[in-house]
Amino acid sequence: MDLDLPAEALELQGLCRDFAEKEIEPHAESWSEEERFPSDVFLKMGELDLAGLLVPEEYGGADAGYVAYVAAMEAIGHADQSFAAAWNAHSTIASLPLVAFGTEEQKQKWLTPLAKGTRIGAFGLTEPTAGSDAAGIRTNARRDSGGWIINGAKMFITNAGTDISLGVTVLAVTGTNDDGTKRYGTFFVPTGTEGYTVGRPLRKIGWHAMDTRELVFSDCWVPDENVIGIEGNGLRQFLDVLDGGRISVAALGLSLAQAALDLAAVHAGQREQFGRTLSQFQAVQHKLADMATEVDAARSLVYRAAWLADNGRPFSEAAAMAKLYASEVANRAASASVQIHGGYGYVRESAISRFYADAKILEIGEGTNEIQRNVIARSVMGRYSTGR
Known part of the structure; x- marks a missing residue:
């Protein structure tokens, strides 16, 4: 190996x-x-x-x-x-x-x-009334003279309102099948399209430098050539690419956890209390040991999922595991690092304060960790469905 x-x-x-x-x-x-x-x-x-x-x-x-x-x-x-x-x-x-x-x-x-990289891209799935329930979106698109009219709203969308935003790929309901189930389509809406409005930047707990906004579509017309993939199969298409996004968010969590560990170790080696550096106290040493162990474990899960994806192997379960574990390790590491920093970790001038504020969203974005557990559980139980 x-x-x-x-x-x-x-x-x-x-x-x-x-x-x-x-x-x-x-x-x-x-x-x-x-x-x-x-x-x-x-x-x-x-x-x-x-x-x-x-x-x-x-x-x-x-x-x-x-x-x-x-x-x-x-x-x-x-x-x-x-x-x-x-x-x-x-x-x-x-x-x-x-x-x-x-x-x-x-x-x-x-x-x-x-x-x-001459322009930046965005994807619009989440809505004011639909997040983890991706199938519950209400934004709709109906056929109209060689194209589609889109109506609805998307929430918490990244990269749609910058000065280099190319446009947004939007998932919308396009009708119903014969059995009554919804049909979905994926549409590319270029920035500046009439009827497409980008809201004000949302003020968040963390990720302050990332552009995040609500998008509103009001009789927004796009031509047929803006349909991505097969109309009616939009939700399935999105789910097919979501696992890759989960690997990426897992990697983001891994990088945060490593940064939190590095900042904690440096501070512990420099900060003195009771005539000794913090790194000489066993309580601090144990925190660092736990952080280092969990960071390495997360790294193994993340790279395993990435390796499976690169080698054409099934990786949905591995991506969910990596995202679940790395995001939770990131939150634990950030919290432990702030604790080691003490008051210095609670002022906004400290780097760890930014990482601490950024950590929570990793358990929410790209599928909440509750959804990741559902994905993993379905995969595990599927292996035992034959009664073995």
């Missing part, structure tokens, strides 16, 4: 680490305080071919695979979670539907600028 990262992944990780140290980490605090997404830095990522790591080369991507992508996320997420989360949404749920189901024309027109 070879546990070493491939040379290409290590090289990519090194590139991302250098980029993060120069372009992200020095500015992360100010971006957070200003609640501003740094479009200029994202464009620089595109210049380094980092915006389309999961996209085939013929459309401007790097086709690096999930293992390399996780390695890259470890570096970017370690520097700032807001920027990494925006990059995650762009790289996975905003791009992968076009990779998997887009026509050649759609890939040339929309996927290529996303992969090259």
Whole structure:
């Protein structure tokens, strides 16, 4: 069993680490305080071919695979979670539907600028009344003179309101089947389309530098060529690409947990109490030991899911396990790190305070952890359905 990262992944990780140290980490605090997404830095990522790591080369991507992508996320997420989360949404749920189901024309027109990083992408699923219940969405699309009219609203959507947003891929109800079940379609709505309104930025507990908004569609017309994949199969298409997004969120959690551990260890080695550094107290040592053990366990789960995906193996259960565990480890590590920092960890000038605020959403986004447990349980019970 070879546990070493491939040379290409290590090289990519090194590139991302250098980029993060120069372009992200020095500015992360100010971006957070200003609640501003740094479009200029994202464009620089595109210049380094980092915006389309999961996209085939013929459309401007790097086709690096999930293992390399996780390695890259470890570096970017370690520097700032807001920027990494925006990059995650762009790289996975905003791009992968076009990779998997887009026509050649759609890939040339929309996927290529996303992969090259000249524009940023968004995906609209969640609604004011539908989150974990993806099938319960109410946004609808009806046929109209060579196209579709979309009405409804989406909530908590990433990357839709920046100055480089290309558009949003939207899931909508398109009718009912003969058996009464809903039909769904996936539509690409370019920024600036009449009837498509981007709301004000939402103020969040964490991820302050990431653009998050409500989207409203009011008699928004798009042509037939903006339908991605097969009309009627939109929900299935989204679920097919969701597992890749879960690996990415798991990697985001892993990067946060590692950053929390690193910050705690450095602080413990410098802070003195009762004539000794914190690192000399067994209570602190045990916290660090627990954090390190859980971070390594999370890393194994995340890279296992990525390896399965890269090798064409079933990885839905592994992705759910990785997302579930890494997100919860991230929250535990962030909390323990703040505890070790003491008062210094509770002021907003400290890096750990940002990571602590960012951690909670990892248990919610890309499918809540309750949903992940449902996915895992169905998979486990499916193996015993034959009565073995």
